[in-house]
Amino acid sequence: MTSLLSVRDLRTAFNGQTVLDGVDFDLHPGKTLGLVGESGSGKSVTALSVMGLLDRNGKVLPGSSIKLEGQELAGLSERGLREVRGKRMAMIFQEPMSSLNPVYTVGDQVAETVRKHLGLSRRASRERAVELLRMVGISAPERRVTEYPHQLSGGMRQRVMIAIAISADPALLIADEPTTALDVTIQGQILALLKELQERLNMAILMITHDLGVVSQIADDVAVMYAGQIIERTEAQRLVGNPAHPYSRGLLASVPRLGMDRNVPLPSIPGSVPSPADWPAGCRFADRCEFATPQCREKPPLLIERWPGHEVACDHPLVDGVPTPEPAREVVS
Amino acid sequence: MAIEVPVARRTSLLRALWRHRSSKVGLILVGFTLFVALIGPFLVLGNASSDPNYQNLGQSLLGSSGSHWLGTDDLGRDELVRMVNGARYTLIMAVAAVTIAAVSGLIVGAVSGYAGGWVDLVIQRLVDIILSFPGFLLALALVAILGTGMTNLIIAVAVSAFPRFVRVTRSGVLTVMQLPYVEAARSQGLPPLRILRKHVVPNALGALIVQTPLEIGSAVLTGAGLGFLGLGVAEPTPEWGAMLGDGRDLLFTNPTLVTYPGIAIFIAILGFNLLGDGIRDVLDPRHSTSR
Amino acid sequence: MTVTEPGAPTTGVPSSAPLLKARGASVEFTVRGRRGKTVVPAVQDIDLDIAPGETLGLVGESGCGKSTLGRALVRLADLTRGTLEFQGTQIGELKGKPLRDLRRDLQLVFQDPMSSLNPRMKVRELIGEAPLVHGLATKDSLDDLVATALERVGMPRSAADRYPHQFSGGQRQRIGIARALALEPKFIVADEPVSALDVSVQSQVVNLLVELQRDLGLTYLFVAHDLAVVDYVSDRVAVMYLGRIVEIGTDEDIRERPRHPYTKALLAAAPEIGRTEAAAPLAGDVPSVVNPPSGCPFRTRCPIAEPQCAESRPELRVVDGHQVACHLV
Structure with a gap:
């Protein structure tokens, strides 16, 4: 299947400070990709880079590629982008x-x-x-x-x-936290509407959100972002059931569910997301990771397809919540 | 939990202003004017004509020369010496008047915004009344009532600038009072005056700080205007506006007599205005239009 | 279950005297607009008992009045009607110095940890200012008090010399909590304390609040729109809609045996991980508080509404061991 939107090695900097550091993903026609992350992960910057809507301090760096229906958007003039924006791709925001x-x-x-x-x-x-x-x-x-x-x-x-x-019947809709500012009973309405329109118009949706509940309701595939990179990418249901990156797992576990026992502390991830100026040299999650080894802090892990259709950027990906012992660089199974 | 706290990246206001293009020019112009006012009179010392009021009718209306760089006026007074000495009067007048206006405007505006109710209503109507007179006319009328002289000039200019400071402070106070940290201060049981002094006013000063240099520039103009009409400081004080007025009759024969004080007034006002714009941009980068 | 007093909540309230007691509490705001004055009844006729040491959760959608009710209980919003009692003393009418003294006991934790901290104050002053004013510390003992408050919320002493903008969102919220705790309050209203924070940090702060309650014997009103968080921290949960409580019971009552159609809708609407299909969403929008529907305020969106619902407003009554305001249960 040819992809509608194909992003390769997307790097974006604000005032010379890199905030997106090599983002790759594909979005197929009529499908929904959930781009999940916390504030500072780069998910919104990714959306704005694709739309060409970065403010004047932001810049997509040379070498990045953003292809929509085969047309290269990176480096396109503002006038060229205006031709594409609104017609072939459109965006909705958190605060209408x-x-x-x-x-x-x-x-x-x-x-x-x-x-x-x-x-x-x-x-x-x-x-x-x-x-x-x-x-x-x-x-x-x-x-x-x-x-x-x-x-x-x-x-x-x-x-x-x-x-x-x-x-204008766009082929791609980018939705940046479209339900975050809304009440729960209204959130459901908007998500249902997006799904209905997607089927009717055969429109692909790039759903930017911090809410894993939203993702599991609406997305076909999910890419989890952390500190300017995609660290895990797979089918939505697989990610929710078998997260392989310790960060994805921590994120899933920290979402409170009904009926939890107050005497047991909520699972949480210690520390907070590092700002771009403080990104560690090795794995950017290592400082907050319970499974981190000294090697993790030295060498940044690559985003590798370890299971069919399941990529993860971790040298000790989790299987059923347990890290694989050896730093395996090759494809497992 | 390990807590990494980033080091403060606070740059001083002055350094930020220096980096900003237009306020850099403003700083240079204001700095130059200040320098002339403070040091200038000592630099032009040396002979009899270094007294700004030393008249030598035999040397009247000379052009530029080695002994009188900018020439002399109709009474043979050295133009450069008078200009340099005049800087002091103009600046003292403008800065003193604006300081008085800013401090009193700050207090009245803060009380007005914080108290609300009838206190606010009365203060705002009074401010409206003062503002309904054009600033220059108000100053003119006050000088006419109080009489000329430095002190009265300062009072007149201060009164005409005062209501704008009240307005600016009041609207800043009203904005800050909506913010959660003021509610937090209230919820902590802090007394009202302390909340006003420590939580509201320091955070509401931004607009006032921007306003101040702009008002100094406008005070220079008002002072010069009154001086031009002969209502400023008493003759023969070498005040720029008064010098302009003196040179008016000789405009066609000796245009430099109005040109030089005019340039001085222009430089001072431009400097303060650029500085004010620069401060606004630096304090709130979102308003930045050109850098 | 015996009703001790007319209008008193009858469920889940421990037998000890309530710490805080509200009767008929109403808050109205007057908005001046183009068409003259409009009265906005943000909170209406709330009867509430909060027992010492308990956590009462308050859920509802934006504009339902939950934050205003929380503020009214700590005297940051004035009651237009009704009474408020704290430890047996009427506090609804207090003013000036007595009110400022009372504020030591009643504290608020804010939603937005950035805008609720004065940006020009160092943490030492943010936390220490009020204890100094209230005489809980002297200039000499202030450093110790601030350090203790910081350590209690998991922050290092060295944080005292920094400004709020130098911290992350979660750290700022910890500072906000430390500031509230420094006055040794008895009752804390936490107004959406984690909704401005990232998911991974939210649970840190929730855990901290629960731990502090256990260690210090605090009483909480926990205001939030996220039912799962409220369910986790609360002993009892009250559901608000258009300024009124429509259902109140233990966390288990609300979670397992919701009776009000609105509570059921809220439970169904909460996005749940792993669920592929969204629950049938509630139709329509929340009506305006200024112009509420006649009869039951929820009837315009209620899936089971009947003609009688338009005629009279249902009062809270005991159903299934907890209180519900609905004609049809």
Whole structure:
């Protein structure tokens, strides 16, 4: 299967400080890839690098490759990117309020995007806007088009953002923490909507999130990021069931579940994510890893496919929660 | 749990300003003006004409020469000596007036914002009334009432700058008071005045610090304007505005007599304005437009 | 279960006298807008007893009034109606110095550990300022007090000489907790104390809070939107919707025997790892508190609502050993 989005050795720096350090992944048409990590892992920078939306201090370094449907986006001019953005790939954000213009009505904002990308007339784009709003589950869209963003709830605003994003029928939707700012009962609605639209439009989704629950609900594949690198990548259900990297395992274990006993402390990962200036020389997780050996601190592990369809960047990957004893550099089984 | 704490990367404000292009120019211009005001009068000492008020009618209206670098005025006074001595009057006036305005504006604005209610209402209406007069006219009217002279000039300029400091401080205080750490201070049972002094005001000073150099620049202008109209410090004090006014009648025959004080006023104001803009950019890099 | 007093919660409250007692507690905000004044009833008619040493969890979605209720209980939001009693003393009307003295006993841990620490103060002053003002320490003993407070939350003494921006989010939250503890409070409201933190750090801070309670005999009101965290730390859990408590019971009651349709929906909506299909999401949006629906506030989103739900608002009553406000259970 040819991939829709193919990212190779993506490196991004802010003011000369590298924050993304060689990210590789593929996203296939109509599939969802979950990009999981904590703050400072580089997951959002990855999304912004792909979209070409880094602020002026950020720069994708030479040698990086971002291919969308075979077209190289890294190094493309702002004008070239504008051709791609919105039409073939679109993005939604955590806080929809800051992406919507408070002085225009919702209808105007959706219609404007439609007119820009599809070249429809004023009237036709207006009709299309109503249709799009209906598609994203906004009731009475004919009435809603005349409302302003502040008159809508958080969930409604996110729906409007989704309507704008899908207006040109993009092949790729990048969703950066789209449910984090929403209440749990609304989160479920938005996730269900994204899934429904994906099937209808055959759209690939790159889902950026810190929430493993969200990932396991919506993603086909998952890439876990830590300190600017992907450290584990496999099918979502496999990652959730058999995490091989100690960090993935720690992350999964630290999510509280209903019915846990208060007399047993919650599993947690000691310490905190190192900032880019303090990235250790060897494995970047070694300082927080209970299984780390002296060798781990010396040589950075490579992201290797150790099981079919399961890559992990750890010299002692876990099998059923137990580290493999020998630093195995070759493929196991 | 091992705790790694990054070392502080705080750079001093001065160094940051030096790195910022426009405020660097501002620093140089303000520094130059200060230098002239402090040291200048000693450098031009040496002969009789180094007294700014030494008249020598036989040497009036001379052009530039080795003994009078910038020439002399209609009373034969050395233009350079008068300019250099004038820097002191202008700066003392502007800095003193703005300091008074800033300190009193800070106190009144902080109380107004923190107290709220009718205290705030009364203070804000008074400020509105003062602000409804154009600043220069207000200063002019005050000088007309109080009479000329350095002290009265300072009072007049301070009063016209005061309401802007009240406004700036009040809005800063109102913003900071919304922040959780002020609620935290309240939840810790700290007395209101202490919260205002230690938690609110220090964090609300940003806008006031930006405003101060801009106000000094505008005070230089107001002072010069009053001097030009003959309402500043008493003759024959070599104040820049007054020098401009003196040279007005000779504008067509001896244009340098207005040009030099004009340039001095321009340099001082430009310097303070660039400095103010630079401070704003340095304190809040998001507002940076050009570097 | 015997009802000792009308309106008193009847479930899970240990027999000892409550540390904190609220009756009919309501908080309203007045918002001045274009169309004149609007009264926002953020919290309405709350009856609550909190026993010494217990943790009461408070869950609900944004805007349900849970943070406002937490603030009202520590007198950071004023009650517009109702009474508040702490250790048998009425505290609802206290002002000035007596109120400031009371604040030693009632502390708050904030959601955002960055904006709740004054950026211009070193940790020593952040933690030590209030103990100095309250006379719990002298200038000479202050260093010891700060060091003890820091060590209690797992931070080194050397942290005292640094500024908040020099710490990570989790460390800042520890400093915030140390600041609250330095006053030796009896009751702490933790307002979403971990929701601004990364997952791997959240559990560190939750563990710390639980451990501190055990060691110091603290009483908590733990406010959060994450039902799993609340379930873990709490003895009892109260569920809020549109300013009112709709269900309250032990953590087990709420987890295993939820009766209110909203509680059930919250439980079902919580994203769970390993579940591939999302639960049927609750339809619609949370209505505005300013314009609540008639009758039961939840009826507009309730999957089992009936005509009678629009007519009268259900009061809390005992069902299945805990309290539920629903006509249909």
